[in-house]
Amino acid sequence: MKLLYFAWLKTKTGMAEEDVALPEDVATVGELLTWLEGRGANFADALSDRGAIRVAVNQSYAKPGDPVGPNDEVALFPPVTGG
Amino acid sequence: MKLLYFAWLKTKTGMAEEDVALPEDVATVGELLTWLEGRGANFADALSDRGAIRVAVNQSYAKPGDPVGPNDEVALFPPVTGG
Amino acid sequence: MAVRVQAEDFDVGKELAQLTNGNHAIGGVAVFVGLVRDLAGGSEISAMTLEHYPAMTEKMLAEIEAEATERWPLEASLIIHRFGRLEPGDQIVMVATASAHRQAAFESCEFLMDWLKTKAPFWKLEETDQGAQWVDARDSDDTAAARWVKKDPDAAE
């Protein structure tokens, strides 16, 4: 799976993008976030406020229950502030 | 008093502007319209639908009860259609 | 804050650049540009002539703009309205309002257009293949303008 991080999620995780091998029990957006939290202090910090995080799966907004798979591009970012 | 006519009020009355000497009993916008109606068939026709006529006294919208005097500029026109 | 009534065309880009130039408190500019359409009712329009009442026009537009400035926190505003003969595609009117935030800009721009449509002394004479005819005022314009009328809580007397 390809993971992308934007804005302060990039700063806090310390990376803009990475390729990860998903554990078999990670099948939804919510499970992905929980798994990512366990990957270290920087991820735990970055993901501590779930309400402040938006997720896009293959460039479309996704909810916690939406499915994710190994070939997906998943982006994590704060609420948008353009315009 | 200076009278101005715009749009189809100009076409129907046959004039764009005129100077008139007001009869002494004409003191309001409503009385002015009634007096004008009696000045001939073209005026009677032009003023037959009071609801379709707007009046401005000295370049400000006026109501039937508002006063008019010999030194005023009074304009008669249909509802505006600019913009 | 400016109002112009003119026969000449105007350049929207230049006007906007002038309106906002150097004022870094402006976060958004709402603009409306009205154009001559080639259809009215069912008739093809070849041209139109905008008549107006010059002594009253600038006075009304200035009043309308002053009210917008009082009701919304505007950094700048502009109204340009043309008169004379215009053809389909020609620009008729431009209203622009600039504010720190977009909602004030949008609202005041709509307010100005609605009042201009119902208060500013302009009349359109359309040339169609049926001959020339004066455009009728639209009820929907009155309805649009009515939504801005302030309800005065002290008006009981």
Place this chain on the structure above:
Amino acid sequence: MAVRVQAEDFDVGKELAQLTNGNHAIGGVAVFVGLVRDLAGGSEISAMTLEHYPAMTEKMLAEIEAEATERWPLEASLIIHRFGRLEPGDQIVMVATASAHRQAAFESCEFLMDWLKTKAPFWKLEETDQGAQWVDARDSDDTAAARWVKKDPDAAE
């Protein structure tokens, strides 16, 4: 109907001329132009950097525009959004909608701006004398966007 995401500045006048050119069914064009302000909260802003998610941005903007086109009878529309480093007074975004009547133009332009503010994947990093900081999303933007959510009468199931 067009969407552009670019680092370069844009010329509002030229874009509008291109948008309306030759289409005489257009009676009105509503436009919004967003500019960089020099103040945020209490801090002076010297510049900002707009980050975005390129693969998603054009997709979202195209979806937003398609929905506007479905909901209002638009003759033409345009969204331009910049990214990269911008300074106070610089143009960030332009949305323009053209329709036969002004109400459709105004409403769809506001709709596009509201959705763009809450859906398009852009993030502002402001440089102030306190250092650089990511701008927080504003609740008022969510509120503004929420007013466009259609209530589906068949949604009982």
